Amino acid sequence: MSIIEADGLTKTYRVAQKKEGVLGALRGLYRREYREVRAVERIHFRIEPGEMVAFLGPNGAGKTTTLKMLSGLIYPTAGQARVLGYVPWERADAFRRQFALVMGQKNQLWWDLPAADSFQLLREIYAIPPTEFKSTLDELTGLLGVEKLTRQAVRELSLGERMKMELIAALLHRPRLLLLDEPTIGLDVVAQGMIQKCLRDYHVRRGVTTLLTSHYMRDVEALCDRVIVINHGHMVYDGPLSRIVERFSETKLIRLQFEADAPEDLNRFGEVVRLDGPFADVKVGRSQVAAVLAAVLDRHAVADVSVEEPPLEEVIARVFEEAHAGHDAA
Amino acid sequence: MGILSGFTRYLRLLGGLAVYTLNRELAFRGNFLVKVSVEVIWLGILIAFYRVVFARTSTVAGWNEPQYLFFVGCYFALNGLIEMLFLENCNEFAELVRTGDLDGLLLKPIDEQFLITCRRIDWGTAPNVLMGSIVMVVALVNAGWHPDPLRIATFLVTFACGTAIAYGFMLMLTSISVWMVRNQSLMEMWWLFSSLARYPKEIFSGPWGEPLGVFFTYCVPILVVVNVPANAMVRVLDGPMVALTITATVLLLWASRRFFQHALRSYRSASS
Incomplete structure (x- = not known):
């Protein structure tokens, strides 16, 4: 059984259009204009157990919206999806126990407390047995080299250290599916490499299925064999990483x-x-x-x-350009 | 999961959240001490005001001084409980929606309503519950009250119902944030709510007051929140009003939960 099945997944937003100036704002009080934005349009794909897949696209392509639908945060306008055998937006507890979503630009740890306190709270929330909790925590802090930082207030950690703690928090309950939304954004090369290594090692040990969005092609090259590219909400490529270079370069x-x-x-x-x-x-x-x-x-x-081969950045940029030209022509 | 084990789990979680928020409050102990001091001063002013009033009259709207003091203590404890458990959480909800930080809470495998409305305990208002309870005990002693198990049981049930009614209203106001995104009116609405609940319903008399009293007792049952438990303990044990309070609690808790879940369906999650 596939871990992720997306069939015709579509998300359309109605976005209010604000007019300039005070008069425009006053007019907006009684008659507001809306524009329809098609963030994701009829995308289909399957992800099998143990795969590490890169989900790529330029800003505004619909990557994060797709991840949010797959994790059950938002309801789709149309289409179906099953993730780990569940309809994600029904948000069953059994479903939420089996996956983690890490967003590089958001944090789930308590800002003023040491990460260890947040980990304990997560242990309660996910009902992780104490022995399993301890062994997983030891394994993850060892993999990321942060054994001595867990008692320090999160707000006093560097960006890279915080991201490592976020990753630990996401993996504590041993998810079967890991959704990563730009996990290395803003990090220096060393921290990026550390996160990549941790994810690769963890994948080898636990076989966790991973769907990754990133603008850093180094993340993609280091972690993924398969690439899905979307642009303007449409899927433009789904296949092996090696073939994308052949096809588009x-x-x-x-x-x-x-x-x-x-x-x-x-x-x-x-x-x-x-x-x-x-x-x-x-x-x-x-x-x-x-x-x-x-x-x-x-x-x-x-x-x-x-x-x-030409650098992957160059190839991906070309894929985006071609998709963009196709969209404009349509 | 059985009901009992589910209940124990949520109770344990609430305990865990309480400990973590206490740690957080104590990390900023200056702020904590100021908050507690303000609440103590506020209760002192409130009691001083009623002492002045009762120095000139023996009853207010049919309530004598010890009865009224009990009413004040009951209001203070109930309001403190609501502020301690839910107000800060509900007040932050709009910000969670606006920034998209709600995502992190919706991903957790526990009831969303529980996590969103109970995740932080405002320890700065916790002394209000204690002070309110002390005022109630002092009022009972002053009134020469004799323990009556039926009255005590009715008081405890209706006090819990009053808390639940206040929570239900707050949850509904909070849910609107999903559509409004900025919901600064929540605090104003809560202030209106607590202002209405602060007085005995007998003050709503006369051609204008009576319809208002009826409206806020039977249509929007704010006046039952403190009046019914306080009445049950120190004045009349009014069976129909107790039944009304229990019915209103069940209906409001059910309706507010449905409304909250409906609101979450419209959550758009701010762009990353």
């Missing part, structure tokens, strides 16, 4: 290091993106890689060569 990057200075005529093979002494990077069509390599190696003395 027509080029590869050949990185060359010559014995002497790089030749000036490399632009006849493709787009030269870097030319610096003996180093040169050339973007060429995917089908031409072998031919270009053969020609360069035949004509020049090459000390080192590598062929790389």
Whole structure:
């Protein structure tokens, strides 16, 4: 049985339009105008147990709205969903016991108290047996290296430390499904790496199914094999991470290091993106890689060569642009 | 889960929440002490005012001094209980809706109404319950009251009903925040509510007062909240009024819960 089944999930908001100035505000008192915003439109997907899936899209694409529908926070306008076998917006206690939603921009810990106090309260709320609570807490604080910080008031922790505590709070009840909404937003590279490592290790140990939204492609590359992309509420891609690069990027990057200075005529093979002494990077069509390599190696003395996919950020940006152009045309 | 184990679990949770909020209050003990002092002064002023009134007259609207003192103590304890358990939580609800912080509470596997309206105990108003109780005991001693199990039982039931009625009204006012988003009128409405509950219903007399008294007893039963338990203890044990109070409690608790759940269906969750 799938962990998440979304069928035609749709969410439309009616948003009040406020007119400028005092007169506009007064007019709004008796006649208010509304605009319909289609945040999510008929999306379908399935997520199987143990998968780690990235849910990507530009700002306003409908990612967070989808996560909120899947976690039962808001009701959909149309469509069906089953999460862990439950209709999420019925908010059954048994359902809420089995998943966690972590939002990078919100906190669930008590601001003025040490995180340990919040953890104890969560133990009561989720009715976690004391021995299981202790072993999970030890495991998670160890994974994140925060054993000595749990007795410090949350407001006195750094952003990275707070996020780690949030993650611990979300995992204490050993959820089967983890919904992560930009968990590394605002964190430095080291803290990001720590969170990624913890999530990866935890996934290996517990096999928790994870749906992640993030604007940091490093999170996606480090954690997910499958990617779902939505834009303007529509799903535009659902498949393996490796295939998204093949499908949306027509080029590869050949990185060359010559014995002497790089030749000036490399632009006849493709787009030269870097030319610096003996180093040169050339973007060429995917089908031409072998031919270009053969020609360069035949004509020049090459000390080192590598062929790389373009950065994921670039590919995803292209996916968003194409989807945006398609939406505008429609 | 059985009813008993469910009840025990929620009681334990309430205890846990009480301990954590006490820790939080004590982290800012200056603020805590000021809050307690203000409440003590407020009760002192209230009692001094009634002493002045009763220095000039022997009854007010048919209530003699010890009876009225009991009424004041009952009001103070009941109001303190409501403020301690629910007022701050309900008052914060609009802000939770506006900021989207309500999300975190809705995700927890316990009753939303319980978590939203009981998650914080306002310990600064807890002494009011104690002070109100002391005033009631002093009033009973002054009145030369003899213990009567039936009156005590009726008082306890109707006092609980009064608290529940006040909670029901507050929950309904709170629920409106889901649509209004900013609901600063809650405090004003609560002030109106507690102002009406503060006086014996006999003061609503005359061509204007009587219809108001009837309206706030039978249509919007605010006047029964303190009047019925205080009456049951120190004046008349009025069976029909007790029955009305119990019926109003059941209806209001049911209606306010339905209204609250209906409101949550309209929750939009602020954008992240």
